[in-house]
Amino acid sequence: MILLTRIHLLLIPFLLLGADSAWAEKRTWTMTNGRRALAELTFAEGSFIFLRFGPLERRFELNEFSQVDREYVRKWVGKERCAACNLPLTTRIKKTANKTYHLSCFHCLACGKSFKGGDRFILGQWGNLVHSQHQSQTFQCGSCRRFFPRRGASTKQQFSDGRVVCRVCLQDAVFDKETLSELHAELSAMMKDKGIASPEGKVEFKLVSKRELNNQAKRIHVGGNLKGLTVSRFRKESSKGETTVTFSHIIYVLFGMPKAELRSVISHELMHVWLNERGVEGPADVIEGFCNLGSDHVLRQDPSRLAVHLMENMKTDKSPVYGTGYRKMIARLKQIGWARMLNEMQARGKKF
Numbered sequence: 001m002i003l004l005t006r007i008h009l010l011l012i013p014f015l016l017l018g019a020d021s022a023w024a025e026k027r028t029w030t031m032t033n034g035r036r037a038l039a040e041l042t043f044a045e046g047s048f049i050f051l052r053f054g055p056l057e058r059r060f061e062l063n064e065f066s067q068v069d070r071e072y073v074r075k076w077v078g079k080e081r082c083a084a085c086n087l088p089l090t091t092r093i094k095k096t097a098n099k100t101y102h103l104s105c106f107h108c109l110a111c112g113k114s115f116k117g118g119d120r121f122i123l124g125q126w127g128n129l130v131h132s133q134h135q136s137q138t139f140q141c142g143s144c145r146r147f148f149p150r151r152g153a154s155t156k157q158q159f160s161d162g163r164v165v166c167r168v169c170l171q172d173a174v175f176d177k178e179t180l181s182e183l184h185a186e187l188s189a190m191m192k193d194k195g196i197a198s199p200e201g202k203v204e205f206k207l208v209s210k211r212e213l214n215n216q217a218k219r220i221h222v223g224g225n226l227k228g229l230t231v232s233r234f235r236k237e238s239s240k241g242e243t244t245v246t247f248s249h250i251i252y253v254l255f256g257m258p259k260a261e262l263r264s265v266i267s268h269e270l271m272h273v274w275l276n277e278r279g280v281e282g283p284a285d286v287i288e289g290f291c292n293l294g295s296d297h298v299l300r301q302d303p304s305r306l307a308v309h310l311m312e313n314m315k316t317d318k319s320p321v322y323g324t325g326y327r328k329m330i331a332r333l334k335q336i337g338w339a340r341m342l343n344e345m346q347a348r349g350k351k352f
């Protein structure tokens with residue numbers, strides 16, 4: 001299962017979509033394979049950069065670009081940044097006690113007014129700013145946790161089970177089984193790369209509402225704020241002294257999650273399937289931490305900004321099971337690698 005992380009009031013930099021981008025700088029990027037494109041740098045982290053082409057944003061490896069481009073990124077990273085959008089500051093800025101913003105970023109997303117001295121405001125995870133007294137006029141996206149104004153939110157953004165999503169996440173949200181099976185195939189292959197064998201038993205997926213997911217969870221006595229749930233069954237048959245065990249699994253996932261999040265949830269659940277077929281039991285932090293290694297592996301290769309954000313949430317998650325468990329297991333994984341990690345987990349398995 002996946003437990004939703006609480007809202008962290010730390011700043012995860014993100015571009016304010018649709019914001020007036022006086023500081024945006026379109027330039028021509030040249031890749032080492034000779035491809036060229038006009039784009040704007042929106043984010044850089046480690047060896048990755050994000051470029052925006054019109055409404056589209058993609059992740060690239062920095063070393064795929066020319067020397068001139070790499071130098072540009074190096075300078076860009078060194079610039080002073082806006083606390084709201086994390087883009088380099090220009091001349092029109094607003095300073096508060098300890099942070100600096102673009103003038104065009106320094107306004108409440110609910111009422112649209114610029115903040116004045118003495119105003120109390122909240123800085124959200126994606127750099128969204130809102131008056132404290134106007135927080136009730138905003139929704140928070142259940143997937144990326146971005147705040148957005150209630151006014152103007154379409155009915156499509158408000159699901160029947162009470163969840164809400166922002167426009168960005170809705171664009172990429174999955175409601176159909178075909179996409180789900182495509183993702184399943186893609187993720188199974190990615191997990192095989194790390195030695196996680198395909199399940200022996202049949203895996204069935206169900207796209208469900210929050211209500212139904214919670215009901216299913218209650219039946220097997222788990223709780224929490226879930227996004228996915230794996231229910232595994234096994235059947236033992238003995239004939240002529242030989243015992244065979246057959247498995248079947250149902251993976252419940254919430255409908256309407258954007259692909260990056262759904263990938264992360266499915267891979268977490270597929271790790272549960274792997275553990276369940278081996279009869280592995282253990283402390284919750286070991287089990288859930290291990291399953292989050294599946295999410296980690298998949299999110300690392302996902303080229304979307306949401307994936308970076310979800311990774312960051314996992315790294316800073318305060319839950320002793322999902323957060324601490326993940327940090328413990330990823331540290332162990334770095335030490336011993338996948339092959340030994342899988343052996344260690346398998347050794348915890350019991351006979352059926």
Ligand SMILES: [Zn+2]
Pocket residue numbers: 001002268272288291
């Ligand atoms: Zn889990």
Ligand SMILES: [Zn+2]
Pocket residue numbers: 082083084085086087101102104105
């Ligand atoms: Zn800004």
Ligand SMILES: [Zn+2]
Pocket residue numbers: 108109110111112113130131134
């Ligand atoms: Zn306001």
Ligand SMILES: [Zn+2]
Pocket residue numbers: 141142143144145146165166167168169170
């Ligand atoms: Zn969102």
